[in-house]
Amino acid sequence: MSQSEIEYRTPATDWQTLAYWEGCGRGEFVLQRCGDCGVVQHRPRGLCAECLSSGLEHFVASGRGTVYTFTVTHQNGMPNFRNACPYVLAYVDLEEGPRLMTHIVGCEPDEVSIGMAVRADFVATDKGLGIPRFIPA
Numbered sequence: 001m002s003q004s005e006i007e008y009r010t011p012a013t014d015w016q017t018l019a020y021w022e023g024c025g026r027g028e029f030v031l032q033r034c035g036d037c038g039v040v041q042h043r044p045r046g047l048c049a050e051c052l053s054s055g056l057e058h059f060v061a062s063g064r065g066t067v068y069t070f071t072v073t074h075q076n077g078m079p080n081f082r083n084a085c086p087y088v089l090a091y092v093d094l095e096e097g098p099r100l101m102t103h104i105v106g107c108e109p110d111e112v113s114i115g116m117a118v119r120a121d122f123v124a125t126d127k128g129l130g131i132p133r134f135i136p137a
């Protein structure tokens with residue numbers, strides 16, 4: 001059975017996350033790099049999670065990664081998800097290092113595997129923002 005779309009809402013933003021969500025709206029996966037220790041981090045924050053520096057810079061990442069692990073959700077009664085079942089919830093290891101929780105779309109749930117190469121894909125929302133999810137690379 002083909003996956004239906006999750007009904008994504010416009011992300012709630014603040015000063016720490018706006019550049020990330022705006023990047024998603026442009027179809028770019030934006031990460032933060034610490035100017036002091038060099039660590040790349042995700043989720044976006046106001047400080048480096050490694051050394052607590054505020055010297056963070058944003059950069060456009062490759063958007064490529066591999067599936068670390070995943071599960072197939074067959075039941076979810078939440079209004080924005082109930083018509084999308086079954087859908088794939090996964091952890092993806094980004095090429096730049098961070099691991100994030102996301103959805104895998106663009107294939108059947110039983111085609112997803114650990115180690116599978118994926119790339120970011122985006123759903124535009126209003127306010128020029130977007131939501132990332134991943135598709136087979």
Ligand SMILES: [Zn+2]
Binds near residue numbers: 034035037038048051
């Ligand atoms: Zn740092």
